[in-house]
Amino acid sequence: MVERVRGLLRMAEDPSVTDAESQAFTAKAAELMTRHAIQEAEARAERGEEPDAISRMDHVVTGLGGHGKARVKALADIAAAYGCQSAVRGNTSDTTDRTIILVGTVDALEALQLLFPSISNQMEASAKFMSSTHVADIRELRNYTRSELETERKRYYRSFVRAYGQAVAERIREFRARMQENAAQDEADGDSGEQGSQEASSRGADLVLREDVHRVQEEFQKQFPQLRKHRPERTHSAAGYRAGYRRGRQAELGLETTVESGGKETSPLPENAEKAGQGSTR
Template sequence: MTDAESQAFTAKAAELMTRHAIAEAEARAERGEEPDAISRMDYTVPGVGGHGKARVRALADIAAAYGCQSAVRGNTSENTDRTIILVGTVDALDALRMLMPSISMQMEASAKFMSSSHVTDIRELRNYTRSELETERKRYYRSFVRAYGQAVAERIREFRARLQESAAPEGVSGSAEGARSRGAELILRDDVHRVNEEFQKQFPQLRKHRPERTHSAAGARAGYRRGRQAQLGLDTPLSSGGTSALAESD
C-alpha cells in the first residue's frame, strides 16, 4: 500500500468512526444512558527543524475541532520533542489517535515541498544570502503548518455540522426519531462542557501559550489552501476547545 492509499484508508476510517460516534450518541439518548466517557491522551510532537511550536498549534486546532482541550509540555524553541496532552471523549480521542499521524504526514510533506519551492522562487528575484534564504524558509514553513491546521480544523467543524443536520430530518420534530436526534445533539453539546470541566480539574493552573512571532503571508495562504485539500476521508470529525502551555514542573 502506498503512502497516499494509507492516508486515504486512515481518513476514511476516521470518518466512519465519527459517524459511529454520533450514531452511538443517538442510541444512548434513546436508551436514556450516560454520555461518552471523558479520557486523556498524550501525543508526541517532533521539534525537528525548530518547527515544534507550529506543529503543536496545528494539531491543537484539529483536536479542538473534535471538542478536545489541550495542554503542552516542553513546548520550547528547541528541536526536541514535546508532548501535547488532549482531554476529550473516548470516541473523539480514538478518532484523533488514528487521524493525527496521517494528517501530520501530509502536512509535513506539503510544507517541505512548498517551502523549498518558495525559496527557489525568491532566490531568482534577487541575490539573497544563504542566511536570509534559510530565515525565509523557516518563516514560510511555520506559517504554512499553522494555517494548514486551521484549514483542516475548519473542514472538520463543517463536516460535523453536516452530520448533525442530517441526523435531524425535516418534519420529524414530533416523532421518536426527532426526539432521538435532539437527544443526541444535547449529548454532543454537553460533551464540550464536560470536557472543559475535566480539563480544568486536571490542569487548574496553566501558563498561556505564547504565539510564534514569525509570520509569512505567502506561507499562510499556501498552508490554508493545502489544508483544504488534505485527505480526511471527508470529510471528517467533532466540536470546540483550546490550548495552553503546561509548566515544566507540572
C-alpha cells in the same frame, strides 16, 4: 469499525501507494471515525445510557527542524474541532520533543490517536514540498545568502503548518455541523407518532455537539486549574500561511467539504489569524 479504520491507515502508510491513494485512504478513515463517534453517542442516548466518558491522552510532538510549536498549534486546532481541549508540556522553541495533553471524550480521543499520524504525514509532506519550492522561487529574484534562504524556509514552513491545521479544523467543524443539521432534518421529516424516538435522537445529536463540550471543559478545568498562555511564534510568512491554508482546505479528509467556489476558497483567511494565541501550556 476501528479495525476497518486501522486497515485503511495501514494502506495509507504503505510506501508502495501513490500520494493520491494515500490521501484517499486517510480520507475514508477520517469520515468513518467522525460518523462513528456521533452515531455511537446517539445510540447510547436512545438506549438511555450514560454519555461517552471523558478521558485524557498524551501525544508526543516532534521538534524536528525547530517547528514543534507550529505542529502543536496545528494539532491543537484539529483536536479542538473534535471537541477536545489541550495543554502543552515542554513547548520550547528549540528542537526538543514536547507533549500535547488532550482532554476529550473516549471516542474523540480514539479518533485523534488514529488520525493524527496520517494527517501529520500529509501536512509535513506538503510543508516540505511547498517550502522548498518557495525558496527556489525567491532564490531567482536576487542573490540571497544561504543563511537568509534558510531563515525564509523556516518562516514559510512554520506558517504553512499553522494554517494547514486551522483549515483542516474548519472542515471538521463544518462536517460535524452538517451532521447535526441532517439529524435535525430527519427529525422534522419523521412521523409524529415517533415523538419519543425523535426526542432521543435529538438528545443524542446534542450530546455530541453541545453537552460533550461542557463536560470536557469541566474536566479540563479540574485537571488544569492554572495554566499560563504561551507566546505565539513571532516568525511569520504571509506566503506560507496562504499556501498552508489553501492546502489544508484541499487535503483529502473524506469530509465532503466544498473547497472552492468560483475559483476562490470558500472561507477567507482571517486578518488576525496569526495573532491568535497558541493555546495553553504548563
